Amino acid sequence: MRLVPRGLRARITAAVALLVTVVVALAGLVIVTRIDHRDRTDVDRQLAARAEKVQGDADKLLEQGDHAGNDEGQSDQDDYGGLLTGSQSLVRVLSDGQVIAQRGETPPFPLPVPERDGYSTLEGDGQTWRSLTEPLGTSGDRVELLQDIDPIEHRLSDNIAIVAAVTLLAAAVTAIGIWLITRLLLHPLQRLRTGALAISADVTGPALPAVDRPREVADLSHALNAMLDQLRTSMEATRRFTADAGHELRTPLTTLGMTLETLQRNPDLPEPQRTLALEAMRTEHRRITTLLTGLQALARGDAHALPGRTPVDLTALLTEAVQHAARRHPAVTYRLEPAAPVTVQGWQAGLRLAVDNLLDNAALHGRADGHVDIRLSQHGTTVRITVGDDGPGIPPDQRQAMKERFTRGARTHAPGSGLGLALVEQQAQLHHGTLHLGSGPGGGLQAVVSLPSEPGPEPHR
Incomplete structure (x- = not known):
């Protein structure tokens, strides 16, 4: 048997309804308890006031003897001004454990004689009485005042029944209201679910529906x-x-x-x-x-599987890259212009990959024993890496196409995969920069990678 609902809507409804039930029930019980306590305190206060009056008229009560206040001809002759007769109250004078005088309503069940003074509650034959016993002067006798509190017991039962009914009604109304409200609130989630079911492995497939609220x-x-x-x-x-x-x-x-x-x-x-x-x-x-x-x-790079950005010293990176390129291509002369230290935010491995490809590309497509000039400069917030060779260069109408993958120049006979400039272009874009292909002073190809010196936003992952 599943006690916890499976659906989110049902769980929210059940949880809120249960919370409201507990809160209303506790609040109702607190109120009922306070009302009942006030009623019983009022009874005790009334018994204490009556005891004070009886203490002053004890002799008169003893003279009247043992009479019930509801005897014929006496109901209108109550010496206590109607305080006892017809008020479901009883006064008894006790001596040595015996009742020597009483006045008022006599309960239908025998009342035991209290063993000690103070307040007590007596029950019998479906009735409940509240009792107060006090010493009567210095005679050694005692006076007991009793009050029927069945109306208070009935009021307590009625109030509890009302609280129970209100609690159940509040729970039902809350459950219905939450069920309807959650239908509106969860509608955006239902839209997302419907959109998710329509998604396939097709890279051009639809996206999830845009939701503005909540x-x-x-x-x-x-x-x-x-x-x-x-x-x-x-x-x-x-x-x-x-x-x-x-x-x-x-x-x-x-x-x-x-x-x-x-x-x-x-x-x-x-x-x-x-x-x-x-x-x-x-x-x-x-x-x-x-x-x-x-x-x-x-x-x-296409998948943006990139580490976090770190400061990269381009001056040190270019110096090391030129040294390694000179060992790979000993016939080519690499000339790196001195430059002040320049630091950018990026990925060391990605920038090194781009520089290595530019240096190899210049060596492979320039003259066999030619020169490759490398320059690092900074203009405002832009850092430029310039690599120029003394080869035949690339015609202007082919330069953009040479950035595509597996594209090789029509006049080149050097080995290669056609990925070098594509890799440089990709790394430049990942670093929020650009790759520009132009003509150098000697007529060869001049590649310029421009990068922002300030860190840009992380690429979308």
Whole structure:
């Protein structure tokens, strides 16, 4: 048996109805208890006042003897001004445990003689009486005053019944009201659920419906849509990586397979030809490794799988990158202009990747024994990294296309995967900067990466 409702709407309704029931019941019981306490205090106060009056008229009460106030001919002759007769009250004078005089209403059940003075409550035959016993002067006798409190007991029962009825009515009205209100409040969540059911793995599929209110649901809608955008971006990057890898790896893998097959069919292949075949295989292996490394970096950038921003010393980064590039391309002369320390907020690995690709691109597409000039400058809040070579350059009408992936110039014969400038362009955009391709002073290609020196907002994840 399930005691806790499964649905959110039912849980809210049950919780609020239960809370209202407890609050109304407790408030009602407090009020009823206070009323009952006041009634009983009034009875005790009245008994004390009557006891004081009886103390002054004790002799008269003793002279009248043991008579009931409801005897014929006496109901209108009450010496206490009607205080006792017909008021469901009784006064008894006690001596040595015996009743020696009484006046007032006689209860239908025998009343025991109290053993001690003070207040007490007597019950019997369906009636409840309140009793006050006090010493009577110095005679050693005692006087007992009794008051029927059945009306108070009935009033208490009636008040409890009223509180119970009001509590049940409040719980029912609250449950109905909350059930209707939560239907309106949870309607935006129902819209989100309907929209979520319509979402598929298609990267161009619909997003969740935009919700403006309430604020919590609107925040949830924006957060879920941001998450969907991130997932779709990651999925699109994965699909693009798979497609690009499959397209670009087909040629080098085919070449490797053909070379291996040639070596297998010709075990006695002359040594010069075997050396050429092995060198071709090494070249294709390097091409595959370079291609996979570039594709992996592009996929991470497309998916925004980036660490937190940190301060990056561009001067030290360029100095180290130029030293390593000079060892990779010993025939090329790299000339780095001295510059004051410049620091930007970004990702060390991403900026190093962009600089390495610019330096390698300049070495591969410039003259074999040429020069590559590197300059770091700052203009206001913009930092510029300029890399120029002395090669043939890129015609103006082809420069934008050269930033695309797997795009190679028509006049180039240098090895490469066509991903270098695409990687630089991506890193520039991730750092809220730009990549500009132009002509250098010597006619070669001049690539300028402009970055903001102030930290920009984190890219959407």
